Amino acid sequence: MIVTIDGVAASGKSSVSSGVAQALGVPYVSSGLLYRAVTLLGLEAGADLAQPGALLPLLSGVRLEPLASGNRVWNAVHDLTADLHSTRVDTGVSVVAALPEIREWVDAQLRALPAPLVAEGRDMGTNVFPHAPHKFYLTASPRVRAERRARERPEDIPAIEAALTERDRQDTTQSAPAPDARIIDTGPLTLQGVIDTILEHLR
Ligand SMILES: Nc1ncnc2c1ncn2[C@@H]1O[C@H](COP(=O)(O)OP(=O)(O)O)[C@@H](O)[C@H]1O
Numbered sequence: 648m649i650v651t652i653d654g655v656a657a658s659g660k661s662s663v664s665s666g667v668a669q670a671l672g673v674p675y676v677s678s679g680l681l682y683r684a685v686t687l688l689g690l691e692a693g694a695d696l697a698q699p700g701a702l703l704p705l706l707s708g709v710r711l712e713p714l715a716s717g718n719r720v721w722n723a724v725h726d727l728t729a730d731l732h733s734t735r736v737d738t739g740v741s742v743v744a745a746l747p748e749i750r751e752w753v754d755a756q757l758r759a760l761p762a763p764l765v766a767e768g769r770d771m772g773t774n775v776f777p778h779a780p781h782k783f784y785l786t787a788s789p790r791v792r793a794e795r796r797a798r799e800r801p802e803d804i805p806a807i808e809a810a811l812t813e814r815d816r817q818d819t820t821q822s823a824p825a826p827d828a829r830i831i832d833t834g835p836l837t838l839q840g841v842i843d844t845i846l847e848h849l850r
């Protein structure tokens with residue numbers, strides 16, 4: 648069984664997926680972490696983030712470890728995870744995620760993973776796992792999302808809100824909800840409330 652949980656930036660996808668996956672006793676996979684890893688490696692190599700030919704050679708050692716408590720991304724023996732949520736990766740990642748060659752590489756990593764699993768991102772229910780039987784799409788207002796992210800970033804809430812809104816705009820193409828996804832406004836809910844809502848639908 649595959650459960651897809653897509654949604655806009657900072658809507659709670661990773662935290663909710665982790666909770667749902669732990670309740671189900673299956674792994675979850677964060678596709679956004681792979682786009683973030685490509686971005687980090689590109690930045691560290693001084694590569695042009697708009698050029699897939701400069702990025703693809705950097706990816707041969709990259710591997711996603713789908714731990715239920717929190718995914719990790721490795722480049723050979725180096726654990727990249729702690730560096731994937733910086734503001735500079737946030738700023739560059741949408742350029743990388745717009746490249747069809749990089750999307751193909753990410754999709755291949757995800758489709759190689761054995762079910763059952765919970766997959767989260769933008770296009771899990773539309774493109775990567777279109778036949779998944781259970782699809783969810785998380786939303787919340789930009790201000791609510793910025794307030795949540797402000798607990799994890801040094802910038803203030805208005806700056807974070809502006810950056811999130813700009814990233815939503817850049818990610819629009821791949822972020823449409825699947826027609827058969829259940830849309831959940833997480834604004835009025837607690838994190839556990841969102842997890843419980845999804846688990847109730849799965850029962
Ligand atoms: N009702 C809620 N639903 C989802 N996440 C919430 C909620 N309330 C607070 N959060 C917090 O919002 C933050 C962003 O969630 P995260 O899982 O990183 O989002 P995403 O994967 O969509 O970027 C986390 O710190 C999470 O715990």
Ligand SMILES: Nc1ccn([C@H]2C[C@H](O)[C@@H](COP(=O)(O)OP(=O)(O)O)O2)c(=O)n1
Pocket residue numbers: 655656657658660678679680682683740741744745767768769770771814818821
């Ligand atoms: N399936 C996916 C997952 C993420 N992306 C892109 C879009 C986002 O800007 C980045 C980072 O996504 P991630 O889910 O890690 O982070 P945010 O919730 O957006 O803060 O990757 C994508 O295009 N397709």
